[in-house]
Amino acid sequence: MPAKINGRIYYRTAEVCQMVGIGKSTLFRWIRQNIVKDAEYRDRKGWRLFAEDELLSLKSETNKTQRNRVTKKYDKYHRF
Numbered sequence: 001m002p003a004k005i006n007g008r009i010y011y012r013t014a015e016v017c018q019m020v021g022i023g024k025s026t027l028f029r030w031i032r033q034n035i036v037k038d039a040e041y042r043d044r045k046g047w048r049l050f051a052e053d054e055l056l057s058l059k060s061e062t063n064k065t066q067r068n069r070v071t072k073k074y075d076k077y078h079r080f
Contacts, residue, residue: 003049010041010049020058027058036061 003010017024030036036058039048050058 003043005041005049008051010051011055012043013039013048013050016050016055016058019055020062022058022062030058030061 001012002015003012011019013024013027017027027036031038037054039050039054041049041051043049
């Protein structure tokens with residue numbers, strides 16, 4: 001259930017992950033790697049609270065693509 005702080009709506013980790021379509025482990029890895037910022041607020045249990053603008057940042061990160069670093073060699077039986 002979203003929380004309201006100073007007129008802004010905040011979502012807990014599980015809610016955010018469900019909304020953007022990632023797992024908690026992915027979110028925590030992105031935070032550790034500074035791909036996304038950690039939540040500004042936490043509730044009394046210490047759980048992260050993400051604002052809507054942080055949610056948009058996570059959504060944009062999930063939509064990013066990158067080139068595969070593995071190169072495939074030409075195989076005479078398969079065309080790549």
